[in-house]
Amino acid sequence: MTAQRELILKIFLDSEDEHMSAEEVYRKVLNRRLRISKATVYRTVDLLSDVGLLRRIVFRDGVIRYELVSKDEHHHHHIICTECGRVEEFPFDLLDDLEKLIEKSTGYKITDHQLKFYGLCSECAKKKSNEATDEATKKATK
Amino acid sequence: MTAQRELILKIFLDSEDEHMSAEEVYRKVLNRRLRISKATVYRTVDLLSDVGLLRRIVFRDGVIRYELVSKDEHHHHHIICTECGRVEEFPFDLLDDLEKLIEKSTGYKITDHQLKFYGLCSECAKKKSNEATDEATKKATK
DNA sequence: CTATATGCAAAAATTTTGCCTGGTA
């Protein structure tokens, strides 16, 4: 356990519900006016994931992000706004039955599952529908 | 519609249930002794995804892969072996109710969802349990 | 004291871009 590893964990603890890429973690380190080399950040988040303190999550952009794994954590999933990129979590799981079904039908021994919903958050949905209305008005007036 | 785009679509049609990264598509082009520049492959899979002929899927390694979208397709999901990387599909969805629940509780307008199971395929599971047994035998004999 | 982690810089891998040329409609 080194100062660098502690600091990186601390960054995750301090920004509880964020999902950060290695790059973003590195930026946060700089923001705190501390110096850890980029290589160490990459190595460390990888290591922390391997030992189970972080979890790798990947959205459609292909960027590997990391989130804190809390001990008492309920299985949770993510909903991502395709417009602004905001990520929220929701605590329902309900997939245990499905998981068992899949195990039976495929012969896999399932260890994990990840569910992601994509869509528009309420703000972006509103914005979009306003734009659509504006367009229509413009056309009608033209 | 150009020869390059057709060829790339053809590659997806010929390898129906594969999930290929741009890089892999490019390699398949070379295997057919044809020449499309790498840039075109990247641009094309991206474009084909935007127009809805391909779908972007991302597993935990963060590599963006693409799969063919068939017109009559039932929503399907993926199960990935964490040992050998094999990917299989399964045709159950069953998430419509959950989706509605999420829409209500978050205010999002959901447009898509992706569910992935991770685990060991039956082969890798067998291999692992054999290894474990071997280890135990070794220890006992020692 | 030994093994392991870090920093740095270079290398590798991956993806995007600019610009000119060629083909499509």
Add this chain to the structure above:
DNA sequence: TACCAGGCAAAATTTTTGCATATAG
């Protein structure tokens, strides 16, 4: 013909690696 797509190579981005030095245990 006008415009859009493709090829190529360079650039940008992201991630990994080698090696010397520093640090933890």
